[in-house]
Amino acid sequence: MSDISTDAVFENARSRLLGLAYRILGSRADAEDAVQDTYLKWQGADHAAIEGADAWLTTACTRRCIDLLRSAHRSRTEYVGSWLPEPVLTPDEDTPEVQLSLSSSLTTAFLLLLERLTPKERAAYLLHEIFDMPYGDVATTLDMQEPACRKLVSRAKSRVDAAQVRHVTPASAQRRLLAAFQSAIASGNPAALAGLLSQQVELSADGGGKVSALAHVLHGESDVLSFISKDLHQYWSDYEWDFAGINGGGGIVLRKEGQASVVVSFSYDADGLANGIYIVRNPDKLARLDGTLVA
Incomplete structure (x- = not known):
């Protein structure tokens, strides 16, 4: 790949990576840092040896987010008053498809529920349930065996379903x-x-x-x-x-x-x-x- 083409590949993925990072971290600032760190790692990668750019970028971004999330957890325990996710503007469109995809995975209530999950539970659930990544790919991203990954998603899904925070209000x-x-x-x-x-x-x-x-x-x-x-x-x-x-x-x-x-x-x-x-x-x-x- 030329420098121009590798930059273009990353820019095509940037919006998706930002959406993933924000959902994992609950912070726009931290999400932007994670995406920038992913870009820098992408710049230094051996692109000829990378078979799937999207999978590589998703893995790099997810792993960086998990590292940041572990650090953020320590700071949030010392936070003054109630901690809430950093609010973000989202498209204000009135179609069922847009509402379903946005409202079910970006609401403050949903992001607060994710705070109760372990970093790997949180990432696994989001990758499989929100971003439709197959279990095998999720397992590779999280550097774990697929059966263990399936259990991780199942456990997280049970907690999310029990809380009933993914329905769409008209x-x-x-x-x-x-x-x-x-x-x-x-x-x-x-x-x-x-x-x-x-x-x-x-x-x-x-x-x-x-x-x-x-x-x-x-x-x-x-x-x-x-x-x-x-x-x-x-x-x-x-x-x-x-x-x-x-x-x-x-x-x-x-x-x-x-x-x-x-x-x-x-x-x-x-x-x-x-x-x-x-x-x-x-x-x-x-x-x-x-x-x-x-x-």
Whole structure:
């Protein structure tokens, strides 16, 4: 391969690698680092000896992500307050195919569930269940025997299925929730929002110790509605509101002077009621929000 052709091969794979790395790591910044490290390794590789470029790149990127994930786990145990994945903009398209592929594997709730898996469980599940990689190829990527790889995926799949975080909520239900959420904060009256929340709804806020945020997770409809109608009604009165595709679903970006200051995303139960509200205020996690979309 010439230098131009090898660069072209990598650029063709970049979007897929970024999507894989983000899902493994839950961080856009770390995902971009993993993809860049993969590029540097690709530049120094013996391309004549590589039979399948896509498989080679996927393996290199996955292994780098696992290394980064192990390091990230140590830092996340010392994180100030609630840790939430770095939010990303996603295509805001209203087709079942796009919603299914994005919403089921990019939602905040799904990424938080992946945090409970081991690094290899997480990678194996994503490679096989989301990126449709055959078990044999997944095993090679993770440097393990195929039977062990199958058990790894099965164990991870059982935990994901039990949590019910991969269903798709209709766009119409998401739009009703977004409108009611904004109305509750603007007016201080949560009546319309109350009927759209699960009784077990939880609200988490991530300030990372950089800005003020809830130090603990709020549990239950009553406490969540009180916080929204009282505290957020006061705190968010002067923000500019933008509705956008966030992590595969309808979300909100709150800005001051055009700069993203808050991102809100939601999760839903099987009945279409919101059971999770996720607020990211950590400025480090909002720095790349307006960059390229993640798919």
